[in-house]
Amino acid sequence: MDTLAELRAGRLAGATRLDLACGLTEFPREIFDLADSLETLNLSGNALDALPDDLGRLHRLRVLFCSDNRFTSLPESIGQCHGLDIVGFKANRIRSVPAAALPPSLRWLILTDNQVEELPDALGHCTQMQKLMLAGNRLRRLPDSMAACRQLELLRLSANHFEALPDWLLSLPRLSWLAAAGNPFDTQAEDAAITAQSVPHVAWQDLTLGKKLGEGASGVIHQATLGPSQQEVAVKLFKGAVTSDGWPHSEMAACIAAGAHPTLIAAQSRIDGHPDGTEGLVMALVPPSFRTLAGPPSLASCTRDVYADDAQWTSDVALRIAHDIASAMQHLHARGILHGDLYAHNILWNAQGGGRLGDFGAGWMTGSLDARQAAALQRLEMRAFGCLLEELLERCSGAPPVAMSALKDRCLHPDVSSRPSFAEALSVLQQEAAR
Template sequence: MDTLAQLRAGRLAGATRIDLSCGLTEFPREVFDLADSLEVLNLSGNALETLPDDLHRLRRLRVLFCSDNRFTTLPESIGRCNGLDIVGFKANRIRTVPANALPPSLRWLILTDNEIEELPDSLGACTRMQKLMLAGNRLRTLPDSMARFEQLELLRISANRFETLPGWLSSLPRLSWLACAGNPFDTQAEDAAIVAQSVPHVDWSELTLGEKLGEGASGVIHRATLGADSRPVAVKLFKGAVTSDGWPHSEMAASIAAGAHPTLIAAQSRIDGHPEGTEGLVMALVDPAFATLAGSPSLASCTRDVYAEEAKWTAGEAMRIARDIASAMQHLHARGILHGDLYAHNILWHAQGGGRLGDFGAAWLTGALDARQTQAFQALEVRAFGCLLEELLDRCIDVPAPEAATLKDRCLHPDAAARPTFAEALSILQRHALQP
């Protein structure tokens, strides 16, 4: 983390990125001394309410983060920064988004956890938009101008006030990752209440918590033991606050509704009696030999995962991973669940053990949708699977079967109606996957 003293002393001259989180109440004018070099400006975690009108003087600026501040209006000066790719104003107090505050160059916009009731039609001019994060606001509609978003791949509108979803949403040709839980149209709460009665409940006193295995936006996962026989399990304790994907209780509902499946990391039971009232789930403890398939998207990759240089596998292994994930997705769709985040970074794999799909943070239930809508939104997830299959094939050390590339192309077809179902994809992959 950079310091204001360093900036004012000129020790950050020539910097392409600066991160200032030091209780700022005013924009430090010394930032303009970096106008010829600065590309990434992170002012998150301060007490800012405004940005300067001449922000566009930072002519090389591509990324601006101002999350966790005190903005009530998205600054109009942002709209004059013609080179901006990424803008993030998560967890402010924003109620108003002026029409001229959005530069058409935007590729990734984060307005999660604010108080926005309406977005301007001018948003539709941002035709490069690939990733749009709007969870945790007060939106009832989206601008119809967004129907022109032919590049949009990821959209988060969970935890808002939508009573219906826009009719054009499922026809966007590249949309692959959609989160909608926690809206009035969604019967998830009612469905979850019914489903919750059919899963075991474990008292907190029966669990012994061990080391932390991981932490995400919605909660913390620990190794634990259960019962008198000290059975090894994993425990996820939810944080309770809205995340970029939506409400943690929506994740819990989807995890419970998913049920058991051999290639799915889902809930086994709910936790009762936590001393602080924290909600939690007990899950199977995955063999530590399994590793995460890839890292999350970067600022540069935007919507696509980042793989380690050494991430390579045989065509048979790739097909087995794809087969296992297709099987998990077929199971979820049959139970009326959309995963919303079908990504390699949510998959654990092992050369002998295949693939395991987890993380229901963006998942939502389709109970409120009719059959046509359900099929259309399921087709979005088939495109996400096509992206995964493309990544797997690109990293094969030998030549995959021609049918694999054909399946990938069909999954990525811009017309959702032309994409296969997961049942069809699974039948193809089963013929080419490396058997255990």
């Protein structure tokens, strides 16, 4: 983290990135001394409510983060920065998004956890947009102009006020990762899943927490033992606040509704009686020999996962992972559940055990939608699977399976209705494995 003193002393000359989190209430004018080099500006975690009218002087700026501040309107001066492609204003108090604040160059816009009620038609002019994060606002509709955003791949609409989804959204040719839980059209299905006795309840006092296994936006996962038998399990304790994917309540509903499946990391039990009222789930403990398939997307990759430089596997292992994930997804779709985040970074694997799909943070249910919309939404997730197949095939050490390559092309078809179902994909992969 850089310091304001270093900036004012001129010791950051030539910097391409600047991170300042020091209780700022005003934009430091000394930042303009970096105008000929600065590409990434991170002012998150301050007390700012305005940016200067001449922000466009930062003519090389590509990335701007101002999350966890006090903005009530997205500053119009952002629109002067014609090279900006990533803008993040998560967890402010933003109600207004002026058209002038949206440079057409935008590729990734984050407005999660604000108070936005309406978006301008100018959003449809951002035709390079790939990633749009709008969870935790007060939106009831999207501007119809967004039908022109044909590069859009990831969209988060969870925890808003949508009564329905627009039809044009379901035909965008590249949309692959869509989350819309916690809206009025979805809450009835969520409530039914939460109250259903589809999983048993476990008393908090019967659990003994061990080491922390991981932490995400929605909660913390611990290794634990259960009951007198000391059965080894995993426990997820939810944080309760809105995340980039939506409400933890929605994640818990989708996880409970998913039920049991051999290649799915789903809920076994729901936890009762936590002393702080924290909600939680008990899940199977995946053996430590399993590891995450890839890391999440970076600023540069935007919507695509980042693999280790040495990531490689045989064609048989790639086929096994693809089969296992297709099987898990077919199970979810048959239950009317959308995963919403079908990514390699949500998959655990090992060469002998295949793949396991987890993380229901973006999961949601289609029970209140008509059959046509539900089918279209399932075909959107097929493109996410096509991206996964592409990544698996690129890292095969031998000749990639021919049928798997052809399936990848079908999953990535720009015509949503031309993509296969997961039942079809599973059949293709089973036939390939039997050869």
